[in-house]
Each structure stands twice: as C-alpha cells, then as structure tokens.
Amino acid sequence: MRNDARPPEPPTPLLRKPDARDGAGIWELVRACKPLDENSMYCNLIQAEHFRDTCVLAELDGEIAGWVSGHMIPNEDAFFVWQVAVSPRARGLGLGRRMLAHLMGREACRGARALKTTITPDNRASWALFRSFARRMGGTLTDRPHFTRDAHFGGRHATEHLVTIALPERTLLARAA
Template sequence: MPTHSDIPRTGAPRLRKPNATDGAAIWELVKDCKPLDENSMYCNLVQADHFRDTCIVAQLDGDIIGWISGHMIPDQNALFVWQVAVSAKARGMGLGKKMLLDLIERDVCDGATHLKTTITRDNAASWALFRGFARHIGGELTDEPHFTRDVHFEGRHDTEHMVSITIPSARDLKRAA
C-alpha cells in the first residue's frame, strides 16, 4: 500500500492565509527545513493566528508545503519576513518567490515600500531567493550586519544581516509579475 508521500500530487499549490489549526503542520515543516531556527509549536500557532494577514502557507493535496512568517514593522513602511520554509518535495517550483509576491500584493502591505529580512552569510538558499526576488520585482537589494554574533547572540549564533529590498509601486509590480 502506498504511503501518503508516494501518492502523486496534482495541480498547483494553493496560497492562503494560515489558520491557528495550521500551527503544528507549520512547526513540522520548519523543523524539516534546516538551517531554519526552530521555534516552539506555540510560536508558530500564534504567528498563524495573530499575524495571519502577513503570513502565508502553500498547500498541496492537503499538505502544507510552504510557509512564510512576517509582520509589518511598527512605525516603518516595511514588511519583515521572519522565515521562509519550502518542503523538500516542493523545491524547484519557484514557490518561495510566489509566496513573497502574494504577500507584498496583499492590502495589508499596501504601505510597504521595503521588504526586510535577516540572513546569515552562510545561508546560500536564502540569499539566492531574495536576490532573485529583488531582480524579479525590479527592487534594489542592500544589506548590512544587524544582529551581530558577539553583541546580540553572545557568540552562539552567526551575525544576521538585515536585507532590505525596495518594493516598486503597484503599477510597476504588475509589470514584473
């Protein structure tokens, strides 16, 4: 008898806002996406519930195969992307970029002039995703050390670089899509 992972997948992933009931599946996905930092299941549940307007899940055949957690930074016109997770079985589909595009096109992000995220220097997949995303939308990408190894992490975590991507106007975005 075939296992769930052996069943052929059909169609394209559906992008949607998460629900609190997605918290456990999101937590499992993040755990499977090294080198992402694992949060508690409760943290992912709260993100899916309280920040659902600035978070997104990709679902295919009943499984959550993609997740982005984010929030609007208070007193800034910026969407901060905390984590991007794409299941190994969904990589190579451009899902990360599709989820980012969906997020910046939401009404709640209308005032965002920048997308920001932090990335360690050794996270090649994240750098590739965000550089490709910036090129795709015609945005400028800059970065600088933000949370540093010695000052913020007491030597226990690599420096996180703040990446900032300008978000073009809605009219220019439609041309990029």
C-alpha cells in the same frame, strides 16, 4: 515511433492565510527545513492566528508545503519576513518567491515600500531566494550586518545581515490598482 508526450505540469500550490489549526503542521514543516531556527509550536500557532494577514501557507495536494511568516514593522513602511520554509518535495517550483509576491499583494502589506529580512552569510538558499525576488520585482537589494555574533548572540550564532529590498514605484502602483 516518436514520443511527443510533454512532461507533466508541476503541481499548482494553493496559497492561503493560515489559521490556528495549521500551527502544528507549520511547526513540523519548519523542523524539516534545516537550518531554519525552530520556534516553539505555540509560536507558530500564534503566528498563524494573530498574524494570519501577513503570513502565507502553501498547500500541495492538501499538505502543507510552504510557509512564510512576517509582519509590517511598527512605525515603518516596511514588511519584515521572519521565516521562509519550503518542504523538500516542493523545492524547485519557485514557491518561496511566489509566496513572497502573494504576501506583497495583500491588503495588509499595501503600505510596504520595502521588504526586509535577516540572513546569515552562509545561508545560500535564502540569499538566492531574496536576490531572485528582488530581480523579479525590479527592486534594489542591499545588506549590512545587523544582529552581530558578539553584540547580540553572545558568540553563539552567526551574524545576521539585514537585507532590504526597496520596492520600485511600478510595483507600488501595481499594488494600488
């Protein structure tokens, strides 16, 4: 007897704006996603409340499974991604890339002609995410040392490379439609 059963479909996450009640859950998620820098719970609460239009929360089965915090850079036409966190149970679903694309479609990010972030050289997961996002968007990714170990971190943190993804005109036109 043949078994023609298909594997179950991966769960579809709910992507939404956070609010202050999500602060503690966001903090717990970030703490579970090593090697991310842990901000204070208060910082995550403020991000969820004050920057909710430029942050996204992903839920799977009613539980927080993903988080992207970011903001439009003052006096620039660029969106800066501060942090991306995906819970271990949600990895492999393309959730990080989906959250970034979701944010780029929001009204608060419509003026962005580039996406920027910083990544340490050894953070393979972040490099893979942003390279994948650039390919999917048809954008060009460049990087250069930005915050350096000695000049900015007193020798206590690896150099952060500024990663810039120039968004192609077709992506900008699609967002304007």
